[in-house]
Amino acid sequence: MNAIGVFDSGYGGLTVLKEIVKGLPQYDYVYLGDNARAPYGNRSFETVYQYTLQAVKWFFDQGCPLVVLACNTASAKALRTIQQNDLPSLAPNNRVLGVIRPTTEVMGHYTQTKHIGILATSGTVSSESYVIESEKFFPEVKVHQQACPLWVPIIENGEAQTEGARFFIKKYVDQLKAQSSEIDTVLLACTHYPLIFDQIQNELPAGTKLLSQGSIVAGSLADYLNRHPEMECRLSQSGARQFYTTDDPGDFNRHASLFYGEGVGAGHVDLTRAIH
Template identity: 60%
Template sequence: MVNKQPIGIFDSGIGGLTVFRSIANLLPQYDYVYLGDNARAPYGNRSFNTIHQYTWECVQELFAMGCPLVVLACNTASAKALRTIQQQDLKTVDPTKRVLGVIRPTAEVIGNYTQTKHIGVLGTKGTVQSGSYLLEIANFFPDVTVHQQSCPLWVPLIENAEHDKPGSDYFVKKYLDQLLEQSADIDTILLACTHYPLLQKKIEAYLPAHIRVVAQGDIVAQSLVNYLQRHPEMESKLSKTGEKRFFTTSDDTTDFDNLATSFFTEPVKSSFLHLK
């Protein structure tokens, strides 16, 4: 990618591809590099320091590939690593580079989806324990009550291609029941993990018809459009040949490619990235 400056998209595994798909559909002209840290997924149960370390290592790899702008298409990384990266790490490496997350753009609009002012948030243990959605949604929609539920087994099911098997139904229903027990007024459920859209059909099948399920892909994509409009100095740097490249930290790229292709709507051929 000599002389190219693509947009970098990072996730702990394959989940960020749900966001990447929406971004590429809305902004097809740009070059992209996707990096999934599949070798160390899932992130949800790891410590703050470990998540920050892993995320920052991968962000720097994307910088080395020429990306001036990186989107953390991972809620856990956005919750536990983004602030430190933005406020401390970038200053020591290159203050002209930018790293964006998925939590704030989602919090800015999610309150518009609810009529009852009660929202359910499904996320990893790390995202839920961080309290990031409670804080961010309260900033934009102080009259909305947020009910959270961690779903620690969903990401492993998805990363191991078991999400569409009958065995996953038990765990889908289990966490949904635990969320809905918190309030009968929930009318909107946010999938606060970019892996979870792969389970969306099953999730909706276990919910009352009046509850709306919201995925983040289109929200984050529109937020990126708005960001580039507000920051022409960044937009002008980005190369525009429509190229997409995929990398995974797993040395078995075949599993990544097969699973990624199944829902990215176009063939995915990845390369192994060995983290130093």
């Protein structure tokens, strides 16, 4: 099987995989969540890079010629180094893609005021990746960032509908709004956040556009495969889906349906053994 690999630090990337499968159901997919070492959001650049590189090597060992980092933190802290320093010697004909560039390529089209808000993990915010990449495509757009460090643990612990969750959703959205009254478009720059989409929308001013990454990334991947037939022809197309986690598969399966929309049966992987 020459599947498309989809990687995330935990469950969140399943929201991206769900949209990719919806748009490109014919391909085979292998999903890996590094739940044993999640969350990545507050880890150092070097640690995220090492963890992500281990995952990329594992995907290559499974025969995946194309890997999508469906994790914003991994895309921000590891993607460029892997593409520039590791791929040429590791597997020069394989490719690793992220979620930040395809998002920044289009997000400027949604704003009328030229002010966009970013809600993300602390790691993604500190990397400045959205600011840097947006500048390349929409230099006239001002990007306002807000870290939301408690949202991922709230979501993963099944607390998203509680009073405590509402407090922290309102807190971070209010902090973003305080940065500028001109923000008319807000991007959810973490793959977990679609699970609290409605609560976030309720805290935003009426008429504010709220963007989720899954459909954007899925459209970008379809475009990439159209433009790169040499990669597209290497991918197997039997509609197979495989799921793996670095933590307890039973626990992963119980949480995964929340993000993926249907049940999954995951296997276990020890990434520390994926180092060549």
